[in-house]
Amino acid sequence: MTTIRSYRRSHLRVLEDEAVHILRELAAERERPCLLFSGGKDSIVLLRLAEKAFRPARFPFPLMHIDTGHNFPETMEYRDRRIAELGERLIIASVQDSIDKGRVTEETGPRASRNRLQTTTLLDAIEEHQFDAAIGGARRDEERARAKERIFSHRDEFGQWDPKNQRPELWSLYNGRIRRGEHLRVFPLSNWTELDVWQYIAIEDIPLPSIYFAHRRDVFERDGMLYAANPFVKLLPGERIQNQIVRFRTIGDMTCTGAVASDARSLEAVIAEVAAARVTERGATRADDRFTEAAMEDRKREGYF
Amino acid sequence: MTDSEGSRGTARGTTVGLAVGVEDEAELLRFSTAGSVDDGKSTLIGRLLYDTKTAFEDQVRHVEDVSRRRGDERVNLALLTDGLRAEREQGITIDVAYRYFATRRRKFIIADTPGHVQYTRNMVTGASTASLSIILVDARQGLVEQSRRHAFIASLLRIPHLVFAVNKMDLVDWSEARFLEIENEFRNFAARLDVQDISFIPVSALTGANVVERSREMPWYHGPTLLYHLETVHIASDRNLIDVRFPVQRVIRPESSEYPDYRGYAGQVAGGVLRPGDEVVVLPSGLPTTVTRIEQLGEDLDAAFSPMSVTVHLADDLDVSRGDMLCRPNNQPVVGQDLDAMICWMAERPLSAKSRYAIKHTTRWGRAVVTDLLYRLDVNTGHRDEASGELKLNDLGRIRLRTTAPLLYDPYRRNRITGSFILVDEATNGTVGAGMLLPPE
Numbered sequence: 058m059t060t061i062r063s064y065r066r067s068h069l070r071v072l073e074d075e076a077v078h079i080l081r082e083l084a085a086e087r088e089r090p091c092l093l094f095s096g097g098k099d100s101i102v103l104l105r106l107a108e109k110a111f112r113p114a115r116f117p118f119p120l121m122h123i124d125t126g127h128n129f130p131e132t133m134e135y136r137d138r139r140i141a142e143l144g145e146r147l148i149i150a151s152v153q154d155s156i157d158k159g160r161v162t163e164e165t166g167p168r169a170s171r172n173r174l175q176t177t178t179l180l181d182a183i184e185e186h187q188f189d190a191a192i193g194g195a196r197r198d199e200e201r202a203r204a205k206e207r208i209f210s211h212r213d214e215f216g217q218w219d220p221k222n223q224r225p226e227l228w229s230l231y232n233g234r235i236r237r238g239e240h241l242r243v244f245p246l247s248n249w250t251e252l253d254v255w256q257y258i259a260i261e262d263i264p265l266p267s268i269y270f271a272h273r274r275d276v277f278e279r280d281g282m283l284y285a286a287n288p289f290v291k292l293l294p295g296e297r298i299q300n301q302i303v304r305f306r307t308i309g310d311m312t313c314t315g316a317v318a319s320d321a322r323s324l325e326a327v328i329a330e331v332a333a334a335r336v337t338e339r340g341a342t343r344a345d346d347r348f349t350e351a352a353m354e355d356r357k358r359e360g361y362f
Numbered sequence: 363m364t365d366s367e368g369s370r371g372t373a374r375g376t377t378v379g380l381a382v383g384v385e386d387e388a389e390l391l392r393f394s395t396a397g398s399v400d401d402g403k404s405t406l407i408g409r410l411l412y413d414t415k416t417a418f419e420d421q422v423r424h425v426e427d428v429s430r431r432r433g434d435e436r437v438n439l440a441l442l443t444d445g446l447r448a449e450r451e452q453g454i455t456i457d458v459a460y461r462y463f464a465t466r467r468r469k470f471i472i473a474d475t476p477g478h479v480q481y482t483r484n485m486v487t488g489a490s491t492a493s494l495s496i497i498l499v500d501a502r503q504g505l506v507e508q509s510r511r512h513a514f515i516a517s518l519l520r521i522p523h524l525v526f527a528v529n530k531m532d533l534v535d536w537s538e539a540r541f542l543e544i545e546n547e548f549r550n551f552a553a554r555l556d557v558q559d560i561s562f563i564p565v566s567a568l569t570g571a572n573v574v575e576r577s578r579e580m581p582w583y584h585g586p587t588l589l590y591h592l593e594t595v596h597i598a599s600d601r602n603l604i605d606v607r608f609p610v611q612r613v614i615r616p617e618s619s620e621y622p623d624y625r626g627y628a629g630q631v632a633g634g635v636l637r638p639g640d641e642v643v644v645l646p647s648g649l650p651t652t653v654t655r656i657e658q659l660g661e662d663l664d665a666a667f668s669p670m671s672v673t674v675h676l677a678d679d680l681d682v683s684r685g686d687m688l689c690r691p692n693n694q695p696v697v698g699q700d701l702d703a704m705i706c707w708m709a710e711r712p713l714s715a716k717s718r719y720a721i722k723h724t725t726r727w728g729r730a731v732v733t734d735l736l737y738r739l740d741v742n743t744g745h746r747d748e749a750s751g752e753l754k755l756n757d758l759g760r761i762r763l764r765t766t767a768p769l770l771y772d773p774y775r776r777n778r779i780t781g782s783f784i785l786v787d788e789a790t791n792g793t794v795g796a797g798m799l800l801p802p803e
C-alpha cells in the first residue's frame with residue numbers, strides 16, 4: 058500500500074494523470090480509435106499510459122505502425138517483442154505497399170526519404186480500417202508550429218487539419234464529436250517536454266530500443282550530420298563509412314535520422330545529456346525538419362500528423 | 363544582479379533558474395498571460411524562456427540570427443515566442459499558444475493569449491486551466507481599459523493568483539512613485555474583484571530587470587522577482603480538497619479468465635480526498651456503498667485527491683456507469699436540470715433564448731435549451747445590459763438553461779471542475795460556449 062504523504066503532486070504524475078484522463082475520455086467518445094506506434098520514445102510512453110488507463114482490461118483499440126520499410130532493425134526487434142509482451146493487436150500499414158499500389162511515388166536522389174509518403178499510407182489505413190481517431194505521441198514543445206495544436210485535433214474527411222475546425226479546449230472538457238468520414242488526432246503528450254518524457258521513462262523504468270544508448274556503429278557524414286550506414290542510401294563521392302560510438306536522440310527512418318556522438322550508456326547519462334543539450338530533438342537529428350516552420354504547418358494541413 | 367550591458371543578447375549563464383534538470387518532485391504550474399499589443403508580453407515570455415535556458419538553442423540561434431539580420435540592437439526576444447503581432451501579419455489564426463519552461467523547482471505551462479477584446483474567447487480558454495495569471499501593464503499608461511478586462515476575466519474564471527507585471531519600468535526612470543501610483547489604482551479597482559492573491563511586480567522585460575534576475579535599478583523594491591514568485595507561489599490548496607467528487611469516466615471490467623469478476627470505476631478525482639473504507643453515495647441513483655480499494659495499475663493507494671487519475675473499487679455490486687459520480691453521504695453536489703450560469707460565447711452564430719445545444723459536464727453529455735438570457739456583461743465596465751437579446755462571439759453573459767438529464771454540479775466558485783461545462787452546436791459539432799455554474803436559486 059502506497060501511503061500518500063502530502064497533497065503535493067509531482068509534475069510528472071500530474072502529466073500522467075492528465076494523459077490517462079485524455080485516453081479514457083477518447084475511449085468513451087469515439088467508437089474506433091487506434092494508437093499510432095512508431096517505436097520512438099514518445100509512442101513507447103503512450104503504451105505505458107494506455108496500460109495505466111485501461112489495465113487489467115485490454116486496450117479498447119489496436120496499435121498501428123506506419124512502416125516506411127526504412128526502420129532501424131533494433132526498432133523492429135523492440136516493436137515485435139514489446140507488443141507481444143503487451144498482448145495487444147498490431148496493424149502494420151506499409152509504405153512499400155502504397156508505393157507498389159501506385160498511391161505514392163518513391164522519392165529519388167541521395168537525400169530521398171519516405172517520411173513524406175507516410176501521410177498517404179496513414180490516411181489510406183485510417184480509411185481502410187474505418188478508424189475515427191488516431192492517438193499520437195506528438196508534443197507541442199517539439200517546435201513552434203505545434204504551440205497551438207489541440208489535444209483533440211479535428212481532421213476533415215480528406216484528413217486535413219483546418220484551423221477553423223479546431224475547437225477551443227476548456228478546462229479538461231474534450232469535445233470528441235465528429236461527422237462521418239472525419240477523424241480526430243489525439244495527443245495525450247501535448248503538455249510534455251522532451252525532458253519530461255525522459256524523466257517519466259526513468260521513474261517508470263520503461264525499456265527502450267537499444268539505439269537510444271551509446272553503441273558502436275558504422276556511420277557516414279552528410280550535411281554536417283552523422284547517419285547510420287544503411288541499405289537505402291548510396292554514399293556520395295567523398296563520403297565514407299566510419300565506425301564510431303554514437304546514439305540516436307529520436308527514432309525515425311535510417312535515411313533521415315541523425316546520430317549524435319555520445320558515450321551515454323545509461324538512462325541517467327542520456328537524461329543528463331538531454332537536460333544539458335539545448336538543441337531541440339527535431340532541429341538536431343531530423344534532417345527533413347530543416348524545412349521552414351511553414352513546411353511543418355503545410356504538412357499538418359495535409360494530415361501528416 | 364542583472365548586468366544591463368550583458369542583456370544585449372548575451373545574457374547567458376544567469377545564476378538563477380539554470381534548468382539543468384527539473385527535479386522529479388517539482389510541481390507543475392499552469393499560468394496564463396494577458397496584455398494588450400505592445401505591452402511587452404512576448405518579450406516577457408521570451409525573457410522567461412531565454413533566461414531560464416530552456417529556450418532551446420536552435421530556436422534561440424534562429425532568433426539571434428533574425429534579430430541580427432534586422433539590425434535589432436538587442437536580441438528581440440519576442441521573436442522567440444513568434445509574438446502575436448507577427449502572427450497577425452502572417453494572418454495566422456490568433457489562438458492560445460502553449461509554451462513550456464522549467465526551473466529546478468517547477469515546470470511551467472504558459473497559456474499565451476492575445477489581449478484584445480476581439481479575442482476574449484481565447485483569453486477565457488487560456489484562463490480556464492490556469493491557476494495564475496500574469497497581466498501586463500505598461501508603466502507609462504497604468505490602469506487602462508484592457509487591464510480591467512484582463513483582471514475581470516481572470517476573476518470570472520476564478521484564477522486563484524493574479525500578478526500585475528508593471529512593465530517598461532525603464533521608460534519611467536525606474537520610478538517607485540510611479541509604481542506605487544499604479545499599484546494603488548489597481549488595488550482600488552481589484553477590491554471589487556473576487557481574487558484573494560494579487561501581487562504587483564515592477565519589471566522591464568527588455569532588460570530583464572526583476573524577471574529572472576533582481577534589478578539593480580530598483581533597489582526600493584523588496585518583493586520577489588517574477589520568476590521567484592512563479593516558482594514559490596503556494597498552489598497546493600488551490601484545488602478543492604474538501605468536497606469529495608469522483609466523476610466516473612470508465613467502468614473497467616475485463617471479464618477475462620484471469621480477472622473474471624474484476625470491476626473498477628476509473629476516473630480523475632475532481633475534489634476532496636477519497637480513502638479506502640470511506641462511505642460513499644453513487645449519484646444520481648443515491649445508492650450507498652463503501653470504497654474498498656483505490657489503485658493505479660495494480661498499485662494500491664491509501665488516498666486519492668485532485669488531479670489523480672485512479673481506479674476505485676466499491677463494496678457493493680451496484681449499477682454504476684460513466685457519468686455517475688461518487689461523493690460522501692453528507693456532502694453532495696447539487697443535482698439539477700434548471701441551471702443558472704455565466705457563459706462566454708465562442709461562436710460566430712449568436713446565442714439567443716430558446717436555442718438548443720449539446721452540453722458536456724464532467725463525464726456526462728446531455729442536451730440543453732436556453733430558457734432565459736438574463737443579461738450581456740460589458741466586460742470592460744462590468745455593466746449588465748439586460749436589453750440585449752443575444753450573445754455574440756466573445757460576449758460574456760448570464761443565462762438560464764434546462765437540461766434533459768440532471769447534472770451533478772457545484773457552483774463554479776466552489777469547484778472549477780464540477781462547476782464548468784461546454785455547449786456544443788449539434789449541427790457543426792463546434793464548441794460554442796464555455797459555462798460557469800452559479801448556485802441554484
Ligand SMILES: Nc1nc2c(ncn2[C@@H]2O[C@H](COP(=O)(O)OP(=O)(O)O)[C@@H](O)[C@H]2O)c(=O)[nH]1
Binds near residue numbers: 401402404405531
Ligand atoms: N523600453 C522597453 N521596451 C519594451 C519592454 N518590453 C517590451 N518592450 C518593447 O515593446 C515592444 C512590444 O513588445 P512585444 O513583446 O512585442 O509586445 P506584445 O505585443 O505585448 O507581445 C517591442 O519593441 C519591445 O522591444 C520594456 O520592458 N522596456
